[in-house]
Amino acid sequence: MSQFEWDDSLNVGVDRMNEQHQQIIHLINVVADDVENNENPLGSFDKLANYVVRHFQEEEKYMESHNYSSLSSHKIIHKQLLARVGQFRDSMVAGDLNTEDLFAFLRMWLKSHIKGIDQRYGIECANFQP
Ligand SMILES: [Fe+2]
Ligand SMILES: [Fe+2]
Numbered sequence: 001m002s003q004f005e006w007d008d009s010l011n012v013g014v015d016r017m018n019e020q021h022q023q024i025i026h027l028i029n030v031v032a033d034d035v036e037n038n039e040n041p042l043g044s045f046d047k048l049a050n051y052v053v054r055h056f057q058e059e060e061k062y063m064e065s066h067n068y069s070s071l072s073s074h075k076i077i078h079k080q081l082l083a084r085v086g087q088f089r090d091s092m093v094a095g096d097l098n099t100e101d102l103f104a105f106l107r108m109w110l111k112s113h114i115k116g117i118d119q120r121y122g123i124e125c126a127n128f129q130p
Helices: 015-036 042-065 071-094 099-126
Strands: none
Touching (some): 015 099, 042 099, 071 099
16 A cells, blocks of 8 residues: 655656655655565665665755755755664664654655755756756
């Protein structure tokens, strides 16, 4: 069952980034399925984490090449998200994952990061003149 879905409210106005966000949502759903089916989510979580590392790198490159004004604070937020991802991984390995916390985090990521923070670069970079 897909718990998380991409819809136009998550549109950042950059096709490549929208596609990557859709892939992130797909990978999040695989993790959610594993958790729901009481299967160890470590493998699917690592796939998600690896993809997200690459996505953040590409997003940062995109913002850099469009002279985005809030690049440095956006990079800090990416770092914080990855630190949180690492903490969840640690608790999975230790066997004390709080699944509600994990889902709250993933929901926050979609709602406040993609919707709020990523959409801002979309708006600003759309008007970028090289
Ligand atoms: Fe993003
Ligand atoms: Fe981002």
